[in-house]
Amino acid sequence: MTDLSVQLPGLNLKNPVMPASGCFGFGREYSEFYDLSRLGAVIMKAATGTARYGNSTPRVAETASGMLNAIGLQNPGVEKIIETEVPFLADYDVPVIANIAGSTVEEYQKVAEAFNHTDDVHALELNISCPNVKEGGLQFGTDPGMAAEVTQAVKQASRLPVYVKLSPNVSDIASMAKAVEDAGAAGLSMINTLSGMQMDLPSKKPLLANGTGGLSGPAIKPVAIRMIYEVKQQVNIPIIGMGGITSAEDVLEFLLAGADAVAVGTANFQNPFVCPEIIEKLPEVLHTYGIDSVKAATGKGVPIYE
Amino acid sequence: MTDLSVQLPGLNLKNPVMPASGCFGFGREYSEFYDLSRLGAVIMKAATGTARYGNSTPRVAETASGMLNAIGLQNPGVEKIIETEVPFLADYDVPVIANIAGSTVEEYQKVAEAFNHTDDVHALELNISCPNVKEGGLQFGTDPGMAAEVTQAVKQASRLPVYVKLSPNVSDIASMAKAVEDAGAAGLSMINTLSGMQMDLPSKKPLLANGTGGLSGPAIKPVAIRMIYEVKQQVNIPIIGMGGITSAEDVLEFLLAGADAVAVGTANFQNPFVCPEIIEKLPEVLHTYGIDSVKAATGKGVPIYE
Amino acid sequence: MINKENMYIQSREQIAEDTIEMVLENQWISQKAVPGQFLHISVPGHTLRRPISIADINKDAGTTTILFKITGSGTESLAAYQQGMSFDVLGPSGNGFPLTNEREQTILLIGGGIGVPPLHYLGKTLAEQGKHVIAVLGFQTDRHVFYETEFQEFAETYIVTDDGSYGASGFVTDLLGDIGEFDQYYTCGPLPMLQAVKKQLTDKEGYISLEERMGCGIGACFACVIPEAGTSGYRKICKDGPVFRAEEVAL
Amino acid sequence: MINKENMYIQSREQIAEDTIEMVLENQWISQKAVPGQFLHISVPGHTLRRPISIADINKDAGTTTILFKITGSGTESLAAYQQGMSFDVLGPSGNGFPLTNEREQTILLIGGGIGVPPLHYLGKTLAEQGKHVIAVLGFQTDRHVFYETEFQEFAETYIVTDDGSYGASGFVTDLLGDIGEFDQYYTCGPLPMLQAVKKQLTDKEGYISLEERMGCGIGACFACVIPEAGTSGYRKICKDGPVFRAEEVAL
Numbered sequence A, B: 001m002t003d004l005s006v007q008l009p010g011l012n013l014k015n016p017v018m019p020a021s022g023c024f025g026f027g028r029e030y031s032e033f034y035d036l037s038r039l040g041a042v043i044m045k046a047a048t049g050t051a052r053y054g055n056s057t058p059r060v061a062e063t064a065s066g067m068l069n070a071i072g073l074q075n076p077g078v079e080k081i082i083e084t085e086v087p088f089l090a091d092y093d094v095p096v097i098a099n100i101a102g103s104t105v106e107e108y109q110k111v112a113e114a115f116n117h118t119d120d121v122h123a124l125e126l127n128i129s130c131p132n133v134k135e136g137g138l139q140f141g142t143d144p145g146m147a148a149e150v151t152q153a154v155k156q157a158s159r160l161p162v163y164v165k166l167s168p169n170v171s172d173i174a175s176m177a178k179a180v181e182d183a184g185a186a187g188l189s190m191i192n193t194l195s196g197m198q199m200d201l202p203s204k205k206p207l208l209a210n211g212t213g214g215l216s217g218p219a220i221k222p223v224a225i226r227m228i229y230e231v232k233q234q235v236n237i238p239i240i241g242m243g244g245i246t247s248a249e250d251v252l253e254f255l256l257a258g259a260d261a262v263a264v265g266t267a268n269f270q271n272p273f274v275c276p277e278i279i280e281k282l283p284e285v286l287h288t289y290g291i292d293s294v295k296a297a298t299g300k301g302v303p304i305y306e
Numbered sequence C, D: 001m002i003n004k005e006n007m008y009i010q011s012r013e014q015i016a017e018d019t020i021e022m023v024l025e026n027q028w029i030s031q032k033a034v035p036g037q038f039l040h041i042s043v044p045g046h047t048l049r050r051p052i053s054i055a056d057i058n059k060d061a062g063t064t065t066i067l068f069k070i071t072g073s074g075t076e077s078l079a080a081y082q083q084g085m086s087f088d089v090l091g092p093s094g095n096g097f098p099l100t101n102e103r104e105q106t107i108l109l110i111g112g113g114i115g116v117p118p119l120h121y122l123g124k125t126l127a128e129q130g131k132h133v134i135a136v137l138g139f140q141t142d143r144h145v146f147y148e149t150e151f152q153e154f155a156e157t158y159i160v161t162d163d164g165s166y167g168a169s170g171f172v173t174d175l176l177g178d179i180g181e182f183d184q185y186y187t188c189g190p191l192p193m194l195q196a197v198k199k200q201l202t203d204k205e206g207y208i209s210l211e212e213r214m215g216c217g218i219g220a221c222f223a224c225v226i227p228e229a230g231t232s233g234y235r236k237i238c239k240d241g242p243v244f245r246a247e248e249v250a251l
């Protein structure tokens, strides 16, 4: 029997596959397709301090082997999420990760603190791709100092392990990773979307109301693999890998590059069953390449772990 | 009649479409398919100070709507290029741009200087995505200070206008653009490839012998459009846009985002006739969207130019 | 409940300029769907599914009819599908038009272009319930007109074209004054038309079917929202809609 | 000269495990191609073309035969193409095997797996020139063997399988001692086989056909290089090859 289980700080995963934040809502819609207990974990949509209404529409655009989104963190606010969404997920036998966002360090802390009051969330995923209002819109996610600061602050506020979700829109991903590792991150989640844009020819304007959007899907997989491979050689905390996964073969590619577990985002839109289908296929794919557990695959493609 | 012509420093283009560096060799192979005089310009493969033999194979991999390459700047060296390749292109009625690369500022200068001695090269495209050997492999292309330094040095060594080709693997593309503008760049060329990787499942190693490679093709188009749109609002020098172009509609998208002209790379591999086919289709596409010249389209989608 | 289903193309026909009609076989969809719902169609080579309304259902034959216009790369690929081929859909998706049970009502359908299809199955169903149905259908030109005779089977039907090349000339809203009395309206079409209709018929109970670019199509991604009237909130078109009471949403 | 051509599938057949034979109609290719050249095939949905050798030509019928193994997503898509469909190729590409004109020679062909196809058209052509042809063909198992009878038509043919399930057991190189005298060899197959053959037959004039991942397929991108023996330079497989003199390249 192929062992699919993975133990990460705060998370006992029966398999390494979870839906990515923002691509799965709070699980309700997908629970009508399959039993969420089959998943390795669930990552909830981003929670902010108070309700956010997000950007104007259009919020999504299709690109070659990918898509752009500029949802704008629409969510009912952390209190409402704890009240109505977390209990729904608690009914399933699946670890829950809360993705948290904010415009200031204080907002991040507030959101993190709120999740201390429920037993049904097992880890935080810190989304640092949000612009920092106080610092004039500069992203936490592109400056190692700011990333470390918000990581530390959230860690202080929370009793949960903190996975920091790295933005790929940086010159030096390894420095970002090391900065948040030093600041106490329990793990990394990578990658978030690449910043992109599409022009609408009839209107001669950017198609998305927000102008730019985040590029996701198979198009970005090579960038994700490269960044994970690079980071794996420089940090010692686990990595949840994501970016364009659509198949069990893709999962193995992420594991070999250094991921300990993976998240699947955009592919849910094409096929709502993609996560359980990948989980079911994974043992066979591992077997084909002579690997007998997920743990044994992690980092196998990276020189120092070979 | 739709006016396709574009005047850029050193370059009188009859249309805005040229093959991208490294995807067209020195034009010989494609000249067997069509008359190179139909092109807006030709950008030659990178030239270095002396012959380079490049990386081991495999050098390319296919990705979703894109490809990775790690050719490693294989070229016969600048002297040989001037001796045997430039005269071949001089027989066509088409401006020639020399793409120049090096591992040290001195090598860049040497290559730039060499092109002073031919009348058949009309501009330089400075490829700053090469690792700087002296600075321990740090890329010129990700540090504004180093990019400015090499731009200035090349400008001093050359009598030709210098277009600086920007790497997209940076946190802040506008700072890079401004740095090279201030250093005297005549124009920008953007974007070069995104750094990426693919794992080979059977061998459990990176597929490319070099490990990482440059991601090109339609997959990266949204990143290119976003970066051009961003840079256009902050610099006043012209932009040659590239990244995933396969059609005349794509060209218009680049023009609206702020490109003055465009280059087509990866698409040549799928369809060797892609450049002349795009040029032929462009007037009709401009007409469909009510635009009567290429010049009028440039930057039309960018707020400050509307 | 939404299923992921394979639908087989029983027939495929071009019925107007760039407009394709397909009759699709599938038991689940044909038995479950109600007027106003849509199919979320997977088009190979495309990241996102394409939402297309249900234009007719034949429960006995187990078929569902869709009509779509070729407007981009996805619908172009879809149009190339031939009889006997199949594609993957999520459906039936969204909430349909409410079907009240009071008889003797007069219902006005106002459709524009490719907004006409969902009104067809709706009107047919309302007529079967014994309602009097009036349809005002707008198209660009005579080459774009479709389903006139199909509507005439159950509705008093008026055709308008932008350029007057067929039927009346102008916009659907130009005709609304001449229609006589009606109790409710149902409308679907381009946004400017919906806005004009809503403005002109403020005193009537009305239902609007909306379009927006979608990600998931099932309510999970928050891509397809429309501002709720009178609040700072949003409704999801794919799950809460695509049909809304006219006063419920801010167009 | 390489053209961009449409080729129509006249027939398509699975001839061994995961191995497809296609006969393709196209005048340009069938009139111009020589043994050892390849087609660079465009597979929709894929960025890069797929290089596939020419396995046979019928000039009169204007047809070209290819044989390919399903090894990944591109060849899988290609395998799904049916009779009557067409695809876009660049070809004929590369340089073929040199065909010397001296008669009375004995030529040894050494093929491994999917390296066998180019040797078929080569051997047939050599036999037509009056040469004596010996073919040693290696396959994984009996299920993978193909074209045995086709080779027997012009060559003294020996089959080897890795597991001995058909013909001799072992590798092609195991048989080379038993073959008797020959003047030249031509080989194509997996790299380890080519290396072993080259090493074992250093005293013979030999030609090797090589494979490498390609970008352009026409010599412009420098993707498909092989180190030149004795220099620090490279040769391009797509343009200078795929066939090289054995001593010309460093395997």
Ligand SMILES: Cc1cc2nc3c(=O)[nH]c(=O)nc-3n(C[C@H](O)[C@H](O)[C@H](O)COP(=O)(O)OP(=O)(O)OC[C@H]3O[C@@H](n4cnc5c(N)ncnc54)[C@H](O)[C@@H]3O)c2cc1C
Pocket (backbone or CB within 6 Å): A061, A062, C038, C048, C049, C050, C051, C052, C053, C054, C067, C068, C069, C070, C071, C072, C073, C074, C075, C076, C114, C117, C118, C210, C211, C212, C213, C214, C242
């Ligand atoms: C609930 C609903 C019902 C619809 N019913 C029909 C119908 O019955 N017949 C019909 O012809 N059309 C209908 N549409 C519009 C149809 O979905 C679009 O025309 C189609 O998605 C365009 O795809 P494309 O590949 O041709 O265009 P592209 O421009 O290539 O599409 C790019 C992306 O934008 C999206 N998109 C583009 N236009 C629209 C639009 N108007 N609405 C939503 N998404 C869009 C596409 O789905 C795709 O994700 C409906 C839309 C919705 C939301």
Ligand SMILES: Cc1cc2nc3c(=O)[nH]c(=O)nc-3n(C[C@H](O)[C@H](O)[C@H](O)COP(=O)(O)OP(=O)(O)OC[C@H]3O[C@@H](n4cnc5c(N)ncnc54)[C@H](O)[C@@H]3O)c2cc1C
Pocket (backbone or CB within 6 Å): B061, B062, D038, D048, D049, D050, D051, D052, D053, D054, D067, D068, D069, D070, D071, D072, D073, D074, D075, D076, D114, D117, D118, D210, D211, D212, D213, D214, D242
């Ligand atoms: C000159 C030449 C002649 C060939 N002749 C034949 C033939 O007659 N029959 C046959 O079955 N195969 C032949 N091959 C190998 C064939 O090209 C590959 O099997 C095929 O490209 C694999 O594509 P895929 O989509 O199935 O695999 P994938 O792994 O999905 O392909 C991914 C990428 O890698 C490339 N690639 C993978 N394997 C190879 C390979 N061995 N050689 C070159 N590129 C590769 C693909 O072209 C593609 O760009 C030949 C290769 C060359 C270079």
Ligand SMILES: Cc1cc2nc3c(=O)[nH]c(=O)nc-3n(C[C@H](O)[C@H](O)[C@H](O)COP(=O)(O)O)c2cc1C
Pocket (backbone or CB within 6 Å): A020, A021, A022, A023, A045, A046, A069, A071, A073, A099, A127, A165, A191, A192, A193, A215, A216, A217, A218, A220, A242, A243, A244, A245, A263, A264, A265, A266, A267, C215, C221
């Ligand atoms: C519609 C959409 C919404 C997303 N929302 C969030 C979010 O709220 N928080 C977050 O950290 N990432 C968000 N992401 C990023 C994904 O979690 C994931 O990192 C990214 O999409 C790459 O994975 P994929 O290619 O599998 O989609 C979102 C992505 C998409 C497509």
Ligand SMILES: Cc1cc2nc3c(=O)[nH]c(=O)nc-3n(C[C@H](O)[C@H](O)[C@H](O)COP(=O)(O)O)c2cc1C
Pocket (backbone or CB within 6 Å): B020, B021, B022, B023, B045, B046, B069, B071, B073, B099, B127, B165, B191, B192, B193, B215, B216, B217, B218, B220, B242, B243, B244, B245, B263, B264, B265, B266, B267, D215, D221
């Ligand atoms: C095979 C290959 C080789 C390349 N070589 C060079 C090069 O020598 N110098 C350079 O500046 N860019 C080089 N590039 C980058 C292209 O010029 C171009 O910037 C990039 O590929 C994006 O355009 P595309 O998506 O149209 O290919 C190369 C790209 C490819 C695919």
Ligand code: FES
Pocket (backbone or CB within 6 Å): C213, C214, C215, C216, C217, C218, C219, C220, C221, C222, C223, C224, C225, C236, C237, C238, C239
């Ligand atoms: S499309 Fe995802 S919520 Fe409507």
Ligand code: FES
Pocket (backbone or CB within 6 Å): D213, D214, D215, D216, D217, D218, D219, D220, D221, D222, D223, D224, D225, D236, D237, D238, D239
């Ligand atoms: S594939 Fe481009 S040079 Fe051979």
